[in-house]
Amino acid sequence: MPDKTAFDYVIVGGGSAGSTLAARLTEDPSVSVCLLEAGGNGDHILIRAPAGTVAILPGYGKISNWAYETVPQPGLNGRRGYQPRGKALGGSSAINAMLYVRGHKTDYDGWADLGCDGWSWNECLPYFKRAENNVDGAGDFHGASGPLHVSNQKAPRPMSRAFVKAATECQHREIEDFNTGDNEGVGLYQVTQFHDEARNGERCSAAAAYLHPIQKSRKNLTIITGAHATKILTEGKRATGVAYRKGRTDHQVKAHREVLLCGGAFNSPQLLQLSGIGVAEDIQRHGINVVHELPGVGKNLQDHLDFILAYTSKDTDNFGIGLAGTIGLTKHILKWRKHGNSMIATPFAEGAGFLKTDPALDRPDIQLHFVISIVDDHARKLHMGYGFSCHVCALRPHSRGEVFLESGDPMAAPGIDPQFLTDPRDLETTIRGAKMTREIxxxxxxxxxxxxxxxGVKDGMSDAEWESHIRARADTIYHPVGTCKMGVDDMAVVDPELKVHGMEGLRVIDASVMPTLIGGNTNAPTIMIAERAADMIRGIKPAAIAAE
Known part of the structure; x- marks a missing residue:
């Protein structure tokens, strides 16, 4: 009988990175992997039906959602920000808007310029392609044989197409593909959504793409759900396993080769800190012994601060609260179950924009998400009737925050302090972006x-009035990164092979390793990072994947 408490690799977190990594590593039948996930299997109907995210996102009951909060933000009038994160196999890809966005090619070239050898755009592109099963087929920028289904939207609303036309009326160019490395323009997002006959229109989370098809057939993969990691086990400077709690019982699993942290920008640094890896002073105050002092753990937090403009509408062909829409919704549910192409398949954020607030810029500095409903406080404040919203965010924030231990209790939430708008340049960009968005x-x-x-937005507002609106209502659009950053400087947590500096048998593989925030949504890049990490672990050279 094989030992079910010892494996070659132990992966902590079954989100976008963890799902990808577990599937790729277990392609070798001689390798054993244990995947620990604090949430459930990630296959219930509210996840599979894209529109179901409206029931998950607000965090009521914490259905598949950690539903974190930030510490009070002085830049946001002392408000606590809300930080929903996926808690299930698939992680945040199980509850997000499914938008397939890679960012701009200069984002990755910038990583390489910072000393992250092997992470330039041209070196990352083959891994984006390998992951992808794009409905439009393979080409110079896309793959068609990977696990991750990427689809055109099944039933975009007419108002979303009108948004695109409105942007062209404002002299912004329309483009069809935001993922060639140059994403300036407006259009409709592609989405991580199944386009095969069996599951057409269902959400294609990382778990649905990589894990669910193989989780029962691969005998070398053990998945433990409901398993909350509490500590990385170490011997000296080597990681040897993971302690976790399932229900009220504590367990341990050993790792013969490596422990791979895939908890994301909040949970990965928290687990390092709980395990005695990080800033000594921050760790010791909670009664935790220092295993390895590493000053960058939890630092360098970056996130996209988002501001929303919204209108009511007499059009009811969208998501709202009213009799006509309720009756129509029943028809949409039946149509989705049969054909996969009704409004239940919507990502909500249907319209896309990557724009420059200054023509002299070399790349877009704001992103727009046009949404077919009224959005207020992460859907936690509901409005009667119908309408639409448009999000705008500054793509490359200068403000830097941190993740820290508020408690030595491993079951407690991490302390999250994005320090939004501490750098005045972020406010300036957001004001310019809000004006451009309203013009559209x-x-x-x-x-x-x-x-x-x-x-209360109106014509002729001064910059001071715009600032007042932004500080009163802006919050995250769910792209935290950077808290275990990759690099070679003193504040880097992992090296370009994602190995934790100063430790053995320990890597971090998730959005936390991004040294700088990419100019777009973070799910596709996180999957790419895990695809690349799997090859690093297996000793496969990048030239081999580039030749596929």
Whole structure:
């Protein structure tokens, strides 16, 4: 009988990175892997049905959602920000808007310039392609044989197409593909959504893509759900396993080769700190013995601060609260179950924009998400009737925050302090972006959908008035990264092979390793990071994957 408490690799976290990594490593039948996930299997109907995210995102009951909060943010009038994160196999890819976005090629070239050898755009592109099963087929920038289904939207609303037209009326170019390395323009997002006959229109989370098809058949893969990691086990400077709690019982699993942290930008640094790896002073105050002092753990937190403009509409062909929409919704549910192409398949954020607030810039500095409903406080504040919203965020924030231990209790939430708007340049970009966004929403193509503007935004506002609105309502759009950053400087936590500096048998593989935040959504890049890490662990050279 094989030992079910000792494996070659122990992966902590079954999110976008962990799901990818577990599937790739177990392609070798001689390798044993244990995947620990604090949440469930990630296959219930609210996850599979894309529109079900509206029931998960607000965090009521914490259905597949950690539903974290930040510490009070002085830059946001002392408000606590809300930080939903996926708690299930698939992680945040199980509850997100499914948007397939890679960012700009200069984001990755910037990583290479910082000393992260092997992470330039041209070196990352083959891994994006290997992961992808794009409905439009393979080409110079896309793959068609990977596990991750990437689809055109099944049933985008007419108002989303009107948004794109409105942007072209404001002299922004329309583009079809945001993932060639140059993403400037407007259009409709592609989404991580199944396009095969069996599951057409269902969410393609990382777990649905990589794990669910093989979790029962691969005997060398052990998945333990409901397993909350509490500590990395160490002998000297070597990681040897992981302690975890399932229900009320504590357990341990040993790792013969490596422990691989895939907990994300909040949970990976927290587990390192709980295990005695990080800033000594921060760790010792909670009664934890220092195993290895590493000053960058939990530092360098970056996130996209998001501001929303919204309007009511007399159009009911969208998501809202009213009799007509409720009756229509029943029809959409039945159509989705049969054909996969109704409004239940929506990512909500249907319209896309990557724009420059200054023509002199070399790449877009803001991103727009046009949403077919009224969005207020992460859908935690509901509005009667119908309408639309448009998010705008500054793509490359200068503000830097941190993740820290608020308690030595491993079951407690991490302390999260994004320090939003501590750098005035972020506010300046957001104000310029908000003005540009409103100009698009006021363009002629949107006239038939506009009824009443919400939140007190009006014509002729001064920059001081815009600032007041932003500080009162802005919050994350769910892209935290950087807290275990990759690099070669004194504050780097992992090296370019994602090995923790100063430790053996320990890597971090998730969005926390990004040294700088990419100019877009973070799910696709996180999957790419895990694809690349799997080859590093297996000793496969990048030239081999590039030749596939």
């Amino acid at each position: 929403l006021q363009a002629p193509a949107m006239k038939q959908y506009r009824h009443k503007e919400l939140f």
